[in-house]
Amino acid sequence: MASKAGAEEGERLLDDDAGVEKSATLTPRVLEDKVTWSNLPHKKQLLLLALCRLSTPLSNACLLPYLYYLVKSIVSDPDHPSAPQRISRLTGLLVAAYPIGQMLTSMLWGRVSDTYGRKPAILIGLTISVIANLAFGFSRSIGTLLFWRVLAGMANGILGVMRTMTAEIVKDRRYQTRAFLAPPLIFNSGRVAALAIGGCLADPVDNIPWLFGKSGLFNVHRYPEGVAWTIKFPYALPALFNGTVLLLCLTLAALWLRESLPTKEKDWDLGIAIGKSISKFVARKLLRKTSSGYSPVQIEEGEVLIADVPMAQASTSGASTPTTFSPRPKRPAFRDIWTPRLLKTLVAFGMLPLHNATFLHLFPVFLSMPAVSNDHPTVLRFIGGLGLASPTVGLYLATFGICGILLQLFLYPRIQGRIGTVGVLRVANSIFPLTYVFAPYLSLLAANRTTKWLAMAAILLSQVMARTMAIPSTVILLTEAAPRRSVLGTVHGAGNTLSALASATGPVIGGILLARGIDIGAVGLVWWTWMLTVALLALAWSFVLKSTDAEKRTEVELESN
Known part of the structure; x- marks a missing residue:
């Protein structure tokens, strides 16, 4: 019991909102100096949270390869x-509709999660996402x-709730760079799968004839044109895949994702209780693990008991010294949250999404547009796609x-x-x-079979490299700019x-300008x-931001002494 109480006191000392002076003599040296993926704390929870992030690429990226044809x-x-021209405008509207929905509810989800918990907000959002994806395919x-x-x-x-949960799961700033990279890694993996699957599963009678065509394995009724429902709803199969995967992610989150809101994380959770029962059953019946008869104290990944702290740090006289804590301050008023640093x-x-979302919408449409023979092109005047x-x-x-x-995985952390974070953002914004x-x-x-693929590769690689560096950098900077963890x-x-507003505005303007x-x-x-104009403005604005990496290094040194 004493160890547990000591651990709780140590955690209170590390809390950003505790309102007490951090004592170097009482802060346990719990982490290795070198930050690696292997010693990242709470990897299981981060993995579950990252799986929940699949809702975005599956809902938003899967339709991009076939949107023009839909x-x-x-x-x-x-x-x-x-x-x-009409198709370009309509694709812009369909792409913009998604971030418009995000914009309408993002602040609401944030305030709800601050009050009722992160996990309920995520579970409700995933449930609605499953329904919306399935219905989209049959529209x-x-x-x-x-x-x-x-x-x-x-x-x-x-x-935004998921990003907040990441910061709450991994409180130590030394690990937050990699912690904030973990969900985007799953996000990008999901995006890769969504792009490939969306392109290949769309219109399956034509694209997968050996399964859905006239002589396909699934055409059990031998309809002359192929499987009947895929003819009536040619773009339903990708939506069915999305809904199934999201339902699986919802189940995993309900059973094993833990609440991270400080005021709710100790509350009893029915899903966690069921998940523990399932885990015990699997370990006992399927994995044939037997109990030793003892019930060891379970320590969550990343937690350290006060017993790990050298005794000399606990007390210089050999006796425990009582420590008083000031009460936790109230959450700041809504108007006090918006500091100049946060607004910048x-x-x-x-x-970033103002131009990046436009690219993600326009580039697949541009690749799908019919190729045109430009007999007398100039530097500025030529038309057609590929x-x-x-x-x-989708596969490309x-x-x-x-x-x-x-x-x-390998380039960004180095x-x-x-x-530093701001430096990486500036490099990305220059690309x-x-x-x-x-x-x-x-x-x-378009007519050159070899050169066009090499040129496409160069364009895509540079844009992917830039956004890979820019997205986690802006998320980390936003987290650091928050005046309070609460x-x-x-x-x-x-x-x-704001990101959703930009993601809605960019594709709409992009679709109109493409048609024009x-x-x-x-x-x-x-x-x-x-x-180009937005990207240049973003590059200039990145020099307004100030780096906090020096402050972080100072804090790390203090905690390590």
């Missing part, structure tokens, strides 16, 4: 000369597609998504350790403009709201007037 299958007279009108996209976005307003960070946080099929688009984007995962300048010229290479849910809710560019014979209009 809209084309719904609009009237798809072969009309003006159809590409055959623009209106219903927009409705389910908005609802899916509202459900995924929990993204929020601007940077919102500028005419790639949806499976090709997924391949470079794997590059993003490798970059996050660069961040050398030049984006170059990508947007050269991307539209791919249409001039308002992290609100801060990340605000960040998610096609009209005037300049497909690069959207790249050079919108995305």
Whole structure:
């Protein structure tokens, strides 16, 4: 009991909101000097939380490879000369509908999670996401597609809650860089799978004829055109896959994800109780593990008992010294949260998706657009896409998504350790403009079988590298800018709201400008007037931000002494 009480006191000393002076003599030296993936605390909880993050790429990225063809299958007279412009505008609306839903609910999810807990918010959001994904696949009108996209976005307003939970699970700042990289790694893995699966499972009668075609294994009734329901709903199969995976993630979270809100983390949880029973049953019946007759004290991953602290640090006289703690301060008023530093960070946080979301929407559409023979192109005036099929688009984007995962694993931590979080953001923001300048010229290479693939690889690799460095950097900076740990849910809710607004605005403007560019014979209009301008402004704004890495190093040194 004494050890447990000592451990609780040690944790209170480390809490950012405790309002007491941190004592170097009482702070246990619990972590190795070198931060690695192997000694990252609470890996199981971070993995469960990262799996919950799959709701975003499955809901949002899976449709990108086939979005152009989905809209084309719904609009009237798809072969009309003006159809590409109409399709471009509608794809922009469908992409924007998702972040609009996020924007409407992100702050609400944040405040709800600050009051009632992180886990309930995540479970409710995942449940709605399952329903919205399934319904989207069986919708055959623009209106219903927009409705389910908005609802899916509202459900995924929990993204800020998940980021808050990451900060609460791993409290030590030395580990927060890698902790904030863990969910994006699963996110990017899910995005890779979603892009590949979305492209390959769309229109399965044509893309997977050996399963769904005239002689396919699943065409048990031998309909002359293929499996009947896939003909009526050609884009339902990716949605069914999404819903199944999200239902599995929801089940895992309900049974094993622990609450992290300090005021709720000790509450009894029915899901955790059921999960423990299942774990014991599996260990006893399936893995044939037997009990030794003793009940060892369980220590959560990352926790350290006070017994690990040298006695000389506990007391210099050989006797325990009573320590008094000041009461925990109240949560600051809502208006006091928005410090100048936080507001500056929020601007940077919102500028990134303003151009990045536009790229993620436009690039698959650009690759899917019909190739055009430009007989007399100029530097600024040329049109057309690359005419790639949806499976090709999905697999190609997924391949470079794997590059993003490798970059996050091996490149980002090293660069961040050398030049700091703000430095990494500045490097990333300097790459984006170059990508947007050269991307539209791919249409001039549509007829060249070899060069176009190499050029596409260069464009995608540079953009993936830039966003791989920029996204975790902005999340870390936003977490550090929060004035109190107790308002992290609100801060990340605000960040998610701003990010969703930018993610909705960018694709809408991008779709309009792409259509306008096609009209005037300049497909690069959207790249050079919108995305390039925003990227340059984001680069300039990154120099307004101040690095906190020196402060973090000082704090680490104090805690290690």
